Amino acid sequence: MIRLEDVTLFVRSAALGSFSNAAREAGLLPGQVSAAVQRLERDLDKRLFARSTRSLRLTAEGEKYLPYALEMLAIVQAGAESLHNTDHEFSGELKIAVPSDTGRNLLLPLLNAFCRQHPKLALRLSVSDQVSDVFRDPVDVAIRYGVLNDSSYVALPLADNNRRVLAASPDYLARHGRPETLDALADHHCILFTINGHAWDRWPFYPEEGSRELKVYGRLISDDADVARRWAVDGMGIVYKSWIDLYPDIAAGRLEVLLPQIPGQAAPLNFICPHRRQFSPAIRELYRQLHQALSDIAGRR
Incomplete structure (x- = not known):
């Protein structure tokens, strides 16, 4: 039987790049994290990490399993929230990565308003033009421009007619x-x-x-x-x-x-999560509010 805590430590080890960092984050010893990952590997009958004295990296099987592990943890969290949250009282932490310009000047006021509506919700915001990997980086949502080519992600449009x-x-x-x-x-x-x-x-x-x-x-x-x-x-x-x-x-x-008469390059803005089932009630409501505001702005051109 796969243990949920083993899956959690596997995900954090993949995100942080070492058993030591994952152990420090969880308040455990590195050996305990290593043992948890080995137990998960035995349960799955697959090697998830390639280990060396200097590095820790996912194997092909580990890369394949990671999105399912993230989905599993998200479903458990969403189920717990559904029992404790009433009247849309969201709690917990949302980790969101946004582009620098859009993040500072448009999304930040919208995110502030969302946090004021839900005072029990914590927000960790990454503002950068560097592309975040929603499987490997510790983010729940990434907001990105452009056409998404990776079918392993789920992208919902925020402003698909933006140019x-x-x-x-x-x-x-x-x-x-x-x-x-x-x-x-x-x-x-x-x-x-x-x-x-x-x-x-x-x-x-x-x-x-x-x-x-x-x-x-x-x-x-x-x-x-x-x-x-x-x-x-x-x-x-x-x-x-x-x-x-x-x-x-x-x-x-x-x-x-x-030159407003000449159409520029399409720049659709997307709301990215690793998997549709990771859309917790808080993430679904955030998407609804952002989509309403940003699609309205895009339509004013």
């Missing part, structure tokens, strides 16, 4: 003029940011005559997309970012949309 737009501040446009065509961007300062460590300097567009990809140049580049937005607001150049990211500045008049 990138060109924008610049009124001050920049007064000093440098407004580009009237895509080719005119070559005469302007373009603000760049990195995606997965590489400068995103090829901007795709979809005019009526067919798709185009422009090679752009700029003297300002950051690994934080929020910095790129701030540079644009400060009049440093033209930025090409998600409409949702730029909407607060556009609505306030700090930025103006350029």
Whole structure:
């Protein structure tokens, strides 16, 4: 019979990369964690970790089993919550990873409101443009842009009609003029940011005559997309970012949309969990509120 505590220690060892770290987190000895994982391996008749004196990594079988272990723990937690939570009084901790710009400027106020509604709920928020692995990192939900290619995840749309737009501040446009065509961007300062460590300097567009990809140049580049937005607001150049990211500045008049007649690259925003059954009542309600707010903003373009 598989023990729930063994599954828990297996999951935390995989997430933290060592038995010692998992033991420290659980208040146990490393030998106790190692013994629990060995017991689970005997129950499954499969080796879950490849061990060495310097590293601990999942085997192919361990990689395959991990999402099911996470699902098992989530179902047990959801069942406990259903017995103790009434009138939507959510408790426990939610671990959420969000993109830097969207996280700071749009999601944070929405998450704050959600926490005020549910004072017994704790939130651990990771704000970064680095992609989180919802199987290996200790997160319950990751909010990501783009089309999801990994079928092992479950993605629910938050704003599936969201696109990138060109924008610049009124001050920049007064000093440098407004580009009237895509080719005119070559005469302007373009603000760049990195995606997965590489400068995103090829901007795709979809005019009526067919798709185009422009090679752009700029003297300002950051690994934080929020910095790129701030540079644009400060009049440093033209930025090409998600409409949702730029909407607060556009609505306030700090930025103006350029060439609005030319569709930009699709940038759907997704709500990611390892498995649909991991959607606890709190996560389902959070998704409902975020979807309502963000799809409304995306529809204002």
